[in-house]
Amino acid sequence: MRPAAVLTTSACMLVLAGCAGTDASPVRIASPSVSATTPTVAVSAPSVDVARAPACKVGPRRTPTGVKRFWTTDRRCYTSRWFAGAHRRMIPYGCTSAPWYAPSPRCSGRKGFHHGLDLAMPKGTRVYAGVAGRVVTRGIGSAYGDRAVIIRSRGRDVLLGHLSRRVVSHGDRVRKGDLVGRSGARGAPDGPHLHVEVRPARGSYRDAVSPRRVLRLKVTR
Numbered sequence: 754m755r756p757a758a759v760l761t762t763s764a765c766m767l768v769l770a771g772c773a774g775t776d777a778s779p780v781r782i783a784s785p786s787v788s789a790t791t792p793t794v795a796v797s798a799p800s801v802d803v804a805r806a807p808a809c810k811v812g813p814r815r816t817p818t819g820v821k822r823f824w825t826t827d828r829r830c831y832t833s834r835w836f837a838g839a840h841r842r843m844i845p846y847g848c849t850s851a852p853w854y855a856p857s858p859r860c861s862g863r864k865g866f867h868h869g870l871d872l873a874m875p876k877g878t879r880v881y882a883g884v885a886g887r888v889v890t891r892g893i894g895s896a897y898g899d900r901a902v903i904i905r906s907r908g909r910d911v912l913l914g915h916l917s918r919r920v921v922s923h924g925d926r927v928r929k930g931d932l933v934g935r936s937g938a939r940g941a942p943d944g945p946h947l948h949v950e951v952r953p954a955r956g957s958y959r960d961a962v963s964p965r966r967v968l969r970l971k972v973t974r
């Protein structure tokens with residue numbers, strides 16, 4: 754009984770440590786003095802804040818070939834109406850040193866331009882329609898995997914890339930909150946993540962704008 758309780762405490766602390774970031778108001782857990790005298794307190798009676806916050810699963814920091822996966826110093830965890838759980842940004846929208854993109858004239862040095870925003874998340878994470886719209890699955894292009902989805906809504910396309918599973922079909926109408934599919938790594942060289950890209954309806958990736966307003970990320974930790 755006792756070793757199991759200790760193990761649970763360690764696992765919990767590891768998850769918390771992995772999510773520690775620069776958030777100015779970090780999640781409160783039991784104070785060190787309380788933990789030292791009664792080690793099981795944090796597990797048996799977590800503070801309300803910890804209980805409410807979804808786990809932030811970071812995943813591997815490198816690809817199987819040893820290349821970095823995270824190209825940002827942002828270590829905060831985010832929730833969004835577009836996906837289940839809380840997750841970290843992997844590659845932000847815009848100029849990046851990530852090696853997956855050809856040098857772009859829009860960027861200084863040899864940096865490439867990332868037209869979407871990548872959120873690291875375990876394969877199989879639920880992905881939802883964050884807005885109501887019409888589903889487009891044809892003509893998206895192989896760079897986003899063969900199960901990518903576009904939700905066309907109010908004059909813009911929201912592309913969800915690298916899905917491992919798609920539960921909607923071309924032409925479907927979806928409401929806000931409907932399940933669209935599951936996250937994955939199809940077409941991605943750098944492991945499971947959700948690529949979110951926002952373009953004008955029927956536009957090209959070259960017309961993509963920052964997806965942050967559509968994503969409405971909320972910091973949890």
Ligand SMILES: [Zn+2]
Binds near residue numbers: 844867869870871948
């Ligand atoms: Zn991406």
